[in-house]
Amino acid sequence: MGLSTQIERPIQPPVTKGMENINRYWDRTMGVWAAKILPGELYVSAHGEMIVTVLGSCVAACIRDRVRGIGGMNHFMLPQANSTSNHWADALETRYGNWAMEFLINEILKLGGRKENLEVKLFGGGQILENMTDVGARNVEFVREYLKREGLRVEAEDLLGVRPRKVLYFSDTGSVKVRRLNQVSNTTVVDRERAYAKQVTTSDTDGSIELF
Amino acid sequence: MSKILAVDDSASMRQMISFTLKSAGFDVVEAADGIEGLNQAQQHKCDLVLSDVNMPNMDGITMTRELRGLPDYKYTPILMLTTESGGDKKSEGKNAGATGWIVKPFKPDQLLNTIKKVLG
Numbered sequence: 001m002g003l004s005t006q007i008e009r010p011i012q013p014p015v016t017k018g019m020e021n022i023n024r025y026w027d028r029t030m031g032v033w034a035a036k037i038l039p040g041e042l043y044v045s046a047h048g049e050m051i052v053t054v055l056g057s058c059v060a061a062c063i064r065d066r067v068r069g070i071g072g073m074n075h076f077m078l079p080q081a082n083s084t085s086n087h088w089a090d091a092l093e094t095r096y097g098n099w100a101m102e103f104l105i106n107e108i109l110k111l112g113g114r115k116e117n118l119e120v121k122l123f124g125g126g127q128i129l130e131n132m133t134d135v136g137a138r139n140v141e142f143v144r145e146y147l148k149r150e151g152l153r154v155e156a157e158d159l160l161g162v163r164p165r166k167v168l169y170f171s172d173t174g175s176v177k178v179r180r181l182n183q184v185s186n187t188t189v190v191d192r193e194r195a196y197a198k199q200v201t202t203s204d205t206d207g208s209i210e211l212f
Numbered sequence: 213m214s215k216i217l218a219v220d221d222s223a224s225m226r227q228m229i230s231f232t233l234k235s236a237g238f239d240v241v242e243a244a245d246g247i248e249g250l251n252q253a254q255q256h257k258c259d260l261v262l263s264d265v266n267m268p269n270m271d272g273i274t275m276t277r278e279l280r281g282l283p284d285y286k287y288t289p290i291l292m293l294t295t296e297s298g299g300d301k302k303s304e305g306k307n308a309g310a311t312g313w314i315v316k317p318f319k320p321d322q323l324l325n326t327i328k329k330v331l332g
Contacts (some may be wrong), residue, residue, distance in 0.1 A: 018298065090228070090231065090320075091228045091229070091231065091232045091318075091319070091320040091323070092319060092320055094224070094228055095228075095316070095317035095318065095319065096317050098222070098224050098225055098228060098316070098317070099295065099316045099317035101224070102222050102224075102225065102295055102316070103295040103316075106266045106295055109266065110266070115268070146224050149223040149224050149227070150222060150223055150224060151223075208297065208314075208315045209312065209313070209314050209315075209318070209322060209326055210302070210312060210313045211311065211312040211326070211329070211330065212306045212310065212311060212312060212313070
């Protein structure tokens with residue numbers, strides 16, 4: 001065996017229950033186990049994984065129990081506003097945002113986090129889709145209002161602007177790296193967000209209902 | 213006019229549910245956890261209960277079980293509104309006496325149609 005500068009790869013932490021569909025991998029650059037989330041997904045870890053996402057006009061909330069080091073990230077946008085209402089109580093418009101925020105907080109609490117220890121950081125909400133100019137700002141306004149109502153303070157943020165962002169979040173320490181991406185070369189971000197925007201605006205499949 | 217008890221620890225969810233129900237002509241009573249829910253249920257005679265599952269102090273499943281022990285709420289429809297789509301929690305809810313299980317995110321129309329269905 002020769003000398004090796006390669007970081008010893010620890011065993012991959014167990015996946016959080018219910019999040020088996022999330023893409024998890026060994027990140028060679030950072031030398032950490034990572035999880036990459038797409039629009040509409042979220043991931044929570046009690047084992048200090050790096051959570052990665054790329055944001056255009058979508059917003060990602062990174063939330064963590066700062067005492068226990070249990071944290072996670074969501075990635076969402078609101079459906080396009082219907083003409084008659086722009087009220088934050090409108091269930092049709094806010095359902096995905098409310099769901100993404102509540103789901104993230106619930107999963108952290110289920111893993112042993114406590115509400116009074118929660119630390120919130122916000123990213124995204126850029127203006128990158130030409131035909132949907134106010135989408136990013138609207139997502140930002142929604143998430144700020146949501147957190148205010150829930151009594152949660154925002155500790156750090158990097159929001160709005162015109163460039164997509166790649167966000168690396170360390171779920172145990174709460175440390176974040178944000179890289180601004182070149183707008184023109186990132187058609188993948190735009191394409192994914194367009195598809196997601198269409199899905200949240202027109203979807204009829206959400207909200208499974210069962211009567212016993 | 214039917215009166216609905218909406219129990220959720222999230223202020224945003226309560227606001228959204230109340231708005232949806234009031235727009236459809238229902239009377240709404242709110243509570244932020246299971247204990248508050250039980251108190252409200254005893255103070256107001258509600259025709260239907262909508263409850264979140266994961267809440268501090270008393271969760272929605274425990275509250276449902278408690279409600280079923282009260283003579284006034286033995287047969288009242290209780291719908292769970294939750295982010296939990298897993299079968300385990302759902303069976304727990306069913307065993308506790310819940311009438312139905314709605315997974316978030318839901319559309320307002322889906323919620324209202326289900327309410328109308330169970331109110332008969």
